[in-house]
Amino acid sequence: MAKQLRLSVSTVSKALNDHPRIGEVTKDRVKKLAKQLNYVPNQAAIHFKQRKTFTLGIILPSLMDHFYTLAVNGFDDYASAKGYHVIIGQNHESLQREKQLVSLMQSSRIDGLLISVSKETQDISHLRKLEQAGIPVIYFARKPIDINCNYIVSNVYDASIKAVSFLLSRGHKRIAFINGPSYWSTSKQRFVGYRDGLIQNGLKFDPTLVDETNLSTESTHKAVRKLMQHPAPPTAILCFKDYMMLDVMKCIRTEYSSMAKSIELIGYGALPLFEKIENPPLASMQEQPYKIGQQAAETILKLIDHPEKERIVQQTSLPCTLKIFQ
Amino acid sequence: MAKQLRLSVSTVSKALNDHPRIGEVTKDRVKKLAKQLNYVPNQAAIHFKQRKTFTLGIILPSLMDHFYTLAVNGFDDYASAKGYHVIIGQNHESLQREKQLVSLMQSSRIDGLLISVSKETQDISHLRKLEQAGIPVIYFARKPIDINCNYIVSNVYDASIKAVSFLLSRGHKRIAFINGPSYWSTSKQRFVGYRDGLIQNGLKFDPTLVDETNLSTESTHKAVRKLMQHPAPPTAILCFKDYMMLDVMKCIRTEYSSMAKSIELIGYGALPLFEKIENPPLASMQEQPYKIGQQAAETILKLIDHPEKERIVQQTSLPCTLKIFQ
């Protein structure tokens, strides 16, 4: 291109970047030819030179879960607006895959990472390494127990209290809770909120009404059966997640059909789909995944722009609202 | 790193790449230090040098649609296994956004692109330019009318015939069809299949039983009302997509509740969710999005490895199976 115009590469480069000391005439000639040749600058070279890729990574369990899809959208929208790319990786609940993704992303030189760790992830040394390499990491939705990390989550503690209070206001006395894996802090918070909600309202906490699943349909069905075989079965069930609640609904409908109508359910996530189906659950806690993504993007860009040593740990939790379907 | 070991960079490079002519002892020393320093090669530099990024792009309307999520998974799994990255872009049905994504991806030097064009995309010159720049493009799910392009789609023509035949076998005589935008070839194929299905079974095609929507809930409801106000309303409706079918179900249930039980519906997509809800539709045509993604990845890698001039247009359509829920 430089040759064709009999100009030096540096002049061409300056012309394309609207450098002030380049004549308008020259700029025009260069830009015209660039368009004609369908010239596109090689970002790989630019990134290489700038030691920065303007790329952020996001790692999440699965795109089939709309919570994460929405978080991606918030993250992507904010990041795009600021000129950053986003690359997505799914860990599919495998720690091994997660590690692969992290090192893949590190080698493609992402400037920052947003991650919701896999089911299996308890040790986060692979992520600590990233941070040591100067790449900021923000955990979202699921955060490790490790206290000293950036995170942004939903305030599921308050949400659980709200859910329990709502069920009590509808006259329920025996409210069960099916939780997710207990080593997630998000499960723990739900649980404590559930318990505190009962206690605040003057009820006793009954541990036999609480069970835990690994989120698989089978283990959820097992938990439901256990609860339903209780001498005094629950009249309402709080579920860790909407996807779990669907399994709970199905199990009750098929195996305990006589009680199906009287048992009320609340989940987390407020799947849009519930607006469309015939017998939706009673309610669901609406989280703000899009906003989580957006704020995470905003925060991570701030961290990137700060010299590494001045970075302050960023921790946020966003409120949920109870969405009633019936 | 080279300095620490008092070796030259090339020795270090060779050691890391298991070059045969490097002594085992040296290799060990180098690798050990690399691990210790948490050294990760800079892909940006490698890509820059190799004039290849080992990155594929995939552009689709929305990740909220599980069809596309599954296609991404197929694409990503195959590509990862072959050492390629995948970057995802959502056009959100906007041509403008799509063009942005294409040029973004071009400048980040993707080696190939898989795309399902936006609602608004009729002119594909932005994609032709990519191909002219030597980057292969495969269209999936939605392909432009343009005949001379690589594509991989579901065989919705056969699928529609199957669906109609199934409804006829259940005794329906008046089968309506609510289609998607008529300028998509995928809509056209569904339509022709619907019509041919009727004719092959000895029924007359009645154009008053066919309507078209832009996929929004509102326009779908409008189409349903029109059909239901028909002097002889349909007893079964074939719907362009499961998401549309949900809107159809809801509209019939709320506005024509007396007929809700007698009208049978078939959609396309076979959303996994239908397994879990209380009153699922009669059936849905199960496409193979994961396989579409996989095959697309396979095909695009083949195209990438072939010299540009020898590339042959690749066109595939995969069969669908009818999945019955009731």
Add this chain to the structure above:
DNA sequence: TTGTAGGCGTTATCAC
């Protein structure tokens, strides 16, 4: 077996 030199595309810097 190891070292040296050159080049990939772009831009910042400095000289003209």
Add this chain to the structure above:
DNA sequence: GTGATAACGCCTACAA
């Protein structure tokens, strides 16, 4: 206003 040159990190002939 324009041109030459170095530098970014890595790889690979080729030289030693």
